[in-house]
Amino acid sequence: MFFKKKNPMVTEENDMDTRWSDFLRNFKKQKTAVVAFFVLVLLFFIAIFCYKIAPYGINEYNYAEKLQGPSMAHLFGTDEFGRDLFSRVLCGTRISLSIGFITVTIATVIGSVIGLFTGYYGGILDGITMRILDAVYAFPGLILAIAIVAILGPGLANAAIAIVIFCIPTYARLVRSCTLQLKNSVYVRAAKCLGASDLRILFKHILPGVFPDVIVQYSLSVSGSIMTTASLSFLGMGAMSPTPEWGLLLSNSRTYFYSCWHYAVFPGLAIVITVLCFNLLGDGLRMALDPKLNDRA
């Protein structure tokens, strides 16, 4: 394990290099995660070029061909307006992925900053913040999202706001506990002795140490966010017609449930594949970043 070429002097830069190559080496061992990663890359390309690839327009009505089963012309069949389901599912990728990434990125930034400051300074502010976050935790994710959407009104943007709010406590807690551990570590104390300012210590020394945990959680949260968006849309509180959102497609398919199996199957499969890949990637990252966990679930 330690048969790397020895550097006479370990500078910060090539220390980062070894960490990166360590990570890559460990990550490559996680076969399922590597596969998931490549599927996700594919999904990204679909999300970017979906309107170019799609054989039909997402709102191309064709009543002559409504509710048809899968065929060569329509791979996933058609919906109640004769729109091509394959095109709609394909274009749904962009919506789900962008909502997933945007919501989780915002939540990560806000949550991490809260976690860093409360963990580092502690005291009364920490106590109050943690109590508030506990209160947010008292709502099951979906219920909180439903309550927020009930206040703000239905819509994809409001659903996204709801998801950001319920993702924040996870990151704040995670980053806070890591900060608590790191703030008494030798290198942070050394930085302090050298006269580094609090902000420099927080963002230059503690943040990189927190990073691995955040990355793992990030991947898992994106899948949670995609799932919640679909759930809200399914309940009629997220995307509105004619947006080709997967949850909304499933919700619409319920009317034609007994006659058209294809309408309910394909959007669901799209959700399963996307969520599965993010979960597998998250697990793989966790193991790659913490080799001690290698044989754990």
Place this chain on the structure above:
Amino acid sequence: MTKYILKRVGGIIVTMFLVSIFVFMIIRLIPGEPARLMLGDKATPEMIETITKQYGLDKSYFEQYMIWMKGVLHGDFGNSQRTGMPVMYEIGLRYGKTVRLALYAITWSVIAGTIIGIWSGTRAGKWQDYTGITVSVLGQAVPDFWLGMMAIMILCVKLHLFPIIPDGTFRGMVLPAFTLGAYMMSTVARFMRSSVIEALKEDYTRTARAKGLKERTVIYKHVLRNSVIPVITIIGMQLGVMLGGAVLVESVFGYSGIGLLLLDSIKYRDYTTLQMLILIISFHVVAINLLVDLLYAVVNPEIRYD
């Protein structure tokens, strides 16, 4: 232990206070006059005035909160804006149904999850393990509502094995409970597996084996007992998720429990019911978490709480 319980209960009171503020604000954050929201579109100015007086909606938020909280603590949750019946009555009608659904789901998922977890954990790296992992990874990626739809499509519509609409019989409960428990089952299986693998590496396992105990005894008496502890925490955390899932599952199966009532209360702008449902659900989550923590302390007396 007493001190620990007191401290936790104190923490819960603070949490519930904050939760109640949020719930109280729901109706006041929605754009529009609260009294009109509570009465609906057909309200006459007189009715609005009566309600404004009754709930003190012209007073400060602090006074309004005190009036509202006093009502809640006395068990007066107001009347449903949709049916005009007391909210407590409406919730009471459906509460038992959701509890029943959740109990079935918890029972099967915890039993199945534990068995799959032990099965995988003790056979790590073999095909049985991979089967177990595949089941649990898939179970975590499949949305509840889609799983429910597929189950209805295949088992009810095609094979006629179960009634499509839950009719209160056990047979009608099978599919909703199966759907609701799927996520929990996968989570329990995953954590049980890693917990068993950890416990198998411990010194006490080696000692037990060295004593010449049968493998079966080693696993059931030594490994299992220690690996159950972390899983209990996970189950507690997942129960809240399950309450959220109940909304989706009840919607898919048309099962008239708390979840469906929640959706209806949003659909018909029944804000008094919505408020109370959210308060009750969050109270359950908090109470379950406390119970799990106490159970944790009982099962694992080594843990010192201070």
